[in-house]
Amino acid sequence: MRHRITLIAACALLLTGCFAQSAEEPSGGRIKLAMLQPPRSGLTPFSDDAFKLSRWSTAETLVTLDADGNARPGLATGWRRISDHAWEFTVRPGVTFHDGTALTAAAVTNTLTRATAATPKPRILDGVELTAETAGDTVIVTTATPDPLVPQRLSSPQLAILAASAYRADGKVDPVGTGTGPFELVAVNGTTTATLDRYDGYWGEKAAAEGIDVSFVPDGTARAAAIRGGEAHIAEAVPVSQAALLDPATISEVPMPRTNTLYLNTEAGPFRDQALRAAAREAIDADEIVRSVYEGRADVAEGLLGPALPWAAAGRTPLTGRTEPADPNGTAITLATFSDRAELPEVASVLQQQLEDAGFTVTQVVREYAHIEEDALAGRFDAFILSRATVLDSGDPAAYLQSDFTCAGSFNIAQLCDGGVDAAVRTAAGTEAGDGRRAAILAAEAAVLRTDAAIPMLHERVIQGDATSVVGSAKDPRERTLITSATRLR
Known part of the structure; x- marks a missing residue:
């Protein structure tokens, strides 16, 4: 039975009650994560909640970015500009969504088409007229005006590709069990907790950790104390005022x-x-x-x-x-x-x-x-x-x-x-x-x-807290990645 984090209402005052088990105790390879902001839009990827899905490595995009902002392959293995207004993206073969369905060009087209029709529209598409259509194993993305940054736009977590089952008739999007990443989102408890398990069918490097137990802790003092007291393995966005109170070995700073x-x-x-x-x-x-x-x-x-x-x-x-x-x-x-x-x-x-x-x-x-x-x-x-x-x-x-x-x-x-x-x-x-x-x-x-x-x-x-037992958490200036396939506990 999965270990679950329970966040009590008095978390900011009773810090030891934030997590049900000390991070120093055997965890079975599950990473306890204290995050700053709870979901604001039900974890729909068309909102800023998309960055949570990205930081948990559960939802992935066609394109990724390197340190200089250059476009690199993700769920697309390559792309080319075929006209001033159009780009062709080749979809990676052999990828399955967490619900067992296959990643196809049609699935990509479905996601992008729904993103353009969302209300409100994802911020990355603000002022952009974009259409997507399936062409065999590729997707043709067309913009109303020439746009040299189409590949970079498709790296936005707000355009993460989800299975068709994620999209409901009422326009809402449910990311539970519908991503492609190394971790599957299996449960969300409102604005309190989320649970992810390792997805053994992942197309890339299998996750080293068994899963992620997320707790939303808006109070910065509580997040820092969770690292200091051993109730969390990783805490994001540690306030400057709290950083000096932590063991230097548990703090990292990234411009x-x-x-x-x-x-x-x-x-x-x-x-x-x-x-x-x-x-x-x-x-x-x-x-x-x-x-x-x-x-x-x-x-x-x-x-x-x-x-x-x-x-x-x-x-x-x-x-x-x-x-x-x-x-x-x-x-x-x-x-x-x-x-x-x-x-x-x-x-x-x-x-x-x-x-x-x-x-x-x-x-x-x-x-x-x-x-x-x-x-x-x-x-x-x-x-x-x-x-x-x-x-x-x-x-x-x-x-x-x-x-x-x-x-x-x-x-x-x-x-x-x-x-x-x-x-x-x-x-x-x-x-x-x-x-x-x-x-x-x-x-x-x-x-x-x-x-x-x-x-x-x-x-x-970015000031991030990591318990000394954590290996391989990401230190990302853009705050898109945090726990990856390589992240594990000693």
Whole structure:
């Protein structure tokens, strides 16, 4: 009978009650995992819950990404572009879904077609018109406009391929027993627990562990304590404030593609003046923020794109042509951020002091994200601190640059509308994947930085807790993988 994790309501207070058995006791090769967020959408892959299915290695995609964001084979063994608008993908033979049915081109077409009709549509398909049709053992994927990133798009966990039995008549998707990965999802207990068993019919390397017992523990202190007390083998997203309390041997830090940035309102208020934006840029001491708020567990930003993208630092050249700063001379500004990420209010306090030392007069506003996003996007603040993912679901930064910094960008908190920036981002978005595209992305980054509309301060890290008995857990900057076929207990 499977061992199951029971999460009690008082978990955050009674930490030893989070798990029914100590992780130091014999576990039969089952890995106990404490996760940050419970499912929000019933584990449908068309939502952000898809990343849970991916991190448990139960649902797989046609394409995977390497460390540089290059497309690699997954459930597709290969692909080719057959026209400006169309790509042909060859489906891997010999793969079975967890319900015993075979992976076929028709099954892939079914998943992709249902994804395009989902409400809401998967984020990776936002603004993309895509169709899929079966052609023998291949699938033809066609887009309304030429898209050089189709393979990378199909790497998104939101487009994981599930068996036909996963898709219900009411439009809901049930991933239990319908994936292709080395672990089969066999039970979900609402927002409390999930259970996965090794799938012995897996097409690739058989899982070393017997299974995964997942517990959803939103409280960061409780997750860290579960590692410290031996109630969990792996805990994701350990808070910075808790990391120092754990045995260093149980902590790993990986740079993640997330940048803590100060966005300045270029359309209204004092920061319409680029010389004042330059003054804000010069006032910021990112080293102090990393040292005092993040306890050294972050990286000072050299640009919008950080060390999680090694090619960015390697290809970046010194920035020239920057505006000289003006004297703030008491200029009054409103600095805002949100409280959902524990570090951001602390960053705001340090930043307020730095800006006041430089001559600004600062009023600070902090609210929950749900209550501040609308005002931020409407340009109602002079400055806004945001922790922002810089590679979205395709693993490519061009989408982030487009949404945050172009005239028509849907997440343009800086209200930036600059012809040079728009042209640079358009060039990057239209360039084929590879070195040329990466160079164009860095040129677009430089164009944004020259405007001083956004001042990157630091790049965050993934902090993960692993018991010393764990071998082979993934440390993934994109947070797509966590437990793989190779993950096991000593």
